[in-house]
Amino acid sequence: MSMRRRTLLKIIVLGDSGVGKTCLMNQYVHKKFSQQYKATIGADFVTKELQIEDKLVTLQIWDTAGQERFQSLGAAFYRGADCCVLVYDVNVMKSFDTVENWHEEFLKQANPSDPRAFPFILLGNKIDIDGGNSRVVSEKKANDWCTSKGNIPYFETSAKEDYNVDVAFLCSAKTALANE
Numbered sequence: 723m724s725m726r727r728r729t730l731l732k733i734i735v736l737g738d739s740g741v742g743k744t745c746l747m748n749q750y751v752h753k754k755f756s757q758q759y760k761a762t763i764g765a766d767f768v769t770k771e772l773q774i775e776d777k778l779v780t781l782q783i784w785d786t787a788g789q790e791r792f793q794s795l796g797a798a799f800y801r802g803a804d805c806c807v808l809v810y811d812v813n814v815m816k817s818f819d820t821v822e823n824w825h826e827e828f829l830k831q832a833n834p835s836d837p838r839a840f841p842f843i844l845l846g847n848k849i850d851i852d853g854g855n856s857r858v859v860s861e862k863k864a865n866d867w868c869t870s871k872g873n874i875p876y877f878e879t880s881a882k883e884d885y886n887v888d889v890a891f892l893c894s895a896k897t898a899l900a901n902e
């Protein structure tokens with residue numbers, strides 16, 4: 723008789739307020755999108771069951787607040803993380819510039835034994851807006867940053883149109899598993 727152990731993976735989603743973190747998670751887990759903005763306060767998680775090869779995996783995806791006044795997470799929160807998903811809005815330069823800060827802050831708080839090997843994923847969200855004509859961050863710029871951090875996987879996504887959302891979260895699960 724074979725007993726399959728279920729693996730729990732903790733994924734933390736970080737990025738500026740309004741980039742679409744909550745929408746990406748809602749699209750991934752509930753297949754829903756809302757145009758209305760409601761700021762996340764503190765942090766909350768959703769779970770999703772996945773099968774990756776012969777492994778049963780429970781993804782515990784933590785949505786966090788981009789707005790500083792709603793942030794209330796201590797180092798203990800970050801420490802058990804298996805993957806960090808960084809999100810920016812391809813139409814807002816500042817949200818890309820601050821990815822560097824989120825990355826740094828995560829590493830400072832989570833303090834993984836090998837920071838260069840810790841699994842990150844970068845998502846450039848809202849590529850649907852104006853058919854991509856209002857984007858200000860090029861794919862190359864994002865890819866260059868990812869390369870400079872030790873080849874972080876990069877996906878361009880639309881939570882609104884459900885573009886690349888599944889593949890991006892699947893990738894976060896796979897890189898987290900590989901690092902276990």
Ligand code: GTP
Pocket residue numbers: 737738739740741742743744745746756757758759760761762763786787788789847848849850851879880881882883
């Ligand atoms: P905080 O909770 O404050 O950190 O923000 P957030 O990153 O969770 O942003 P949220 O998911 O709430 O989305 C902010 C706004 O952007 C909402 O009005 C969404 O409808 C919109 N939005 C999110 N993703 C997309 C997308 O892919 N395309 C478009 N067009 N709009 C999006």
Ligand code: MG
Pocket residue numbers: 743744745760761762785786787788
């Ligand atoms: Mg939110």
